[in-house]
Amino acid sequence: MSASEAATPSRDLRARRTEALEAAVGAYDIRGRIPDQLDEDILFCLGWASAQAMSEIHSNIEVVIGHDMRPSSAAFADSFARGVEAAGSQAIALGLCSTDQLYFASGIFEIPGAMITASHNPADYNGIKICGPRAGGVSLASGLGRIRDLAPEAPESSGDPVANDDEAAAQMRRRYVERIRELTHVDTVRELKIVVDCGNGMAGRLLGEVFGTDAGFAAVPFEVIGLFTELDGTFPNHEANPLKPENLLDVSRAVVDHGADLGLAFDGDADRCFFIDETGATMSASAVGALVAEREIARAKRAGDESPAVIHNLITSRSVAATIAAAGGRALRSKVGHSGIKTMMVETGAVFACEHSAHFYFDEFYCADSGMLAACHLIAALSGTGSPASRLVADYDLYVQSGEINFTVADPDRVLAEFAAHAGDFPENTVEDLDGIGLQGADWWINLRKSNTEPLVRLNIEAADAEQVKSMTAQVSEFVQSRASK
Structure with a gap:
């Protein structure tokens, strides 16, 4: 009709x-x-x-x-x-x-x-x-x-x-696996043991396609142990949300129990991947982003780009921008959110982008985010160095972060405006409004921004040591909570 x-x-x-x-x-x-x-x-x-x-x-x-x-x-x-x-x-x-x-x-x-x-x-x-x-x-x-x-x-x-359209779907799957293997050479990696928590989400299907033979390619030559690979949108084992630490407990235990080299935890639609090192500890998404950025800058330089641009959102660690600069790239800050980052990548010709929430974007993947492509990059990097996963990212993990803390407030705009007006309550800083209100100090930063979909404000803090993060988190939390119902 x-x-x-x-x-x-x-x-x-x-x-x-x-x-x-x-x-x-x-x-x-x-x-x-x-x-x-x-x-x-x-x-x-x-x-x-x-x-x-x-x-x-x-x-x-x-x-x-x-x-x-x-x-x-x-x-x-x-x-x-x-x-x-x-x-x-x-x-x-x-x-x-x-x-x-x-x-x-x-x-x-x-x-x-x-x-x-x-x-x-x-x-x-x-x-x-x-x-x-x-x-x-x-x-x-x-x-x-x-x-x-x-x-x-x-x-x-x-x-x-x-x-x-079965023909279109088969073509997509074949070319998808081909692209990931071409970009990372993950099919040449040997002598690793990887645990993958699929959370009953779409990653359960990707395992057989990318690492196995389901898309018509030879299986990868390393060991893959899958958890919760059955597709089940009722999520009978745990939410497919690796942002919540409790949803990483199963993969963390499995990595230690199996003596694995690395753990992967995907969200429900498999566009994000979180990483667990050989000790069972969660690896910082910023550190992983910095590592992959270094690899992508090197690739772009080999192709003739003398100063490749890499985008990171303003919630990622300062170690990301420092790594980009040290690798000879240009670091560009962005707001949080995939639509704006994809558009910015096209406009600037950036080769890679990363977010604090484990979204990783690649220019050779149409500037889209892919948890599986990021995972294969990390597997390849781990194989190439011979170092344990904890050592692999240690040099990129130089600061302490609070993690995202959410507050329900009656008037998010008013809370942000009052926070900006009270910037002087903190050590010397510069106030910015790229995304919410940010305070930039000598060895710390604070960002307070409102949710795009809920009456929430979201707090993120980074500093040189844990005590400073704890103190600033308490100070900002008290400030927001005192104004939450007004």
Whole structure:
């Protein structure tokens, strides 16, 4: 059914959709509870609106669609695909895949994409990550706002189910594995033992494709021990959210019990990976980012780029920028968030980008983030040095960080403004507003910023020693909590 043939939605349906979309559409993706914020009708109208917006912005009439293993995801992906086709565009449905595989498909096919996933959120959530052609970043300002505004006007949900394009999916998987192996040479690594906690998420499928024979390649010559590899979006073992320390306990214990060299812990849609050293300790995402940045700068220099740009968000450790400079690269600071970073990479020609939350972006991966590509880089680096994982990143881990601390507040903007006004309560510093309010001291920094989706402010602190971090954390926490309800 074409857009012109479809029935106009009723006033009540438009109103219900508008209310749900206001709650679910965030700064750079769509996320909501099921079924009060997201259901099959909302996915249909978002598919319809995405096709309309991508046609307007990019002149594309095809959209590639993938989905994760959550119980609602397959039906949501079909509803989204039917919406795309109701708008007069073509839906290319890949079926089950990881988010970085969807970005890769958008890259190789040069068309917009949509991944049905709620990433690391609990089982009663779902969502959509939308990208432009070649995995381009999409934010409220660059398309997501237009999609949100168009969606309530979509016709009522209709149409036949959209069949998966098995040929396109097979091509994507084959080229995805080929690209990762070409960039890291992980298929030549020997004499390592790696534990991988898949968290019942999409990484369970990637193990057989990237390290095994499922995509038609020879298996890697090192030992891989998988934990919770069964795809199960109810997350029966633990949340697929490695940002929470309790979700890393299983992989940490398994690394020690198996005498493994390295542990990997993926989030639900496998676009992020956290790392565990041989002692069972969690490795800093900033330290890993610095190590991979050094490798990517060296690669770019071999290709003739004398001063490669590398982006890091403002929450990463100062050791990242120092490593980039020491390696002969140019360090560029960014706000937090994947859409802005991808856009900035394209604009600046950056070869790599990293975030404190273990998002790692690669120019040779269409400037998209890939947990598996980052993991293979670290495995290759570990093999190449012969050092234990703890020693591998020690030189990049020179500061102490607080980790992200969240506060629920009534008026985030007012709290940030008052915090900036009280900068003099801290040792001599420079105030900045790149993303929230930042204080930059001689050997420390503090960042307080508001959430894009919730009435929260998020605190991150770094300093030269643990006592300084503890003291500053207590001082800022008391300040925020005293103003939380005002």
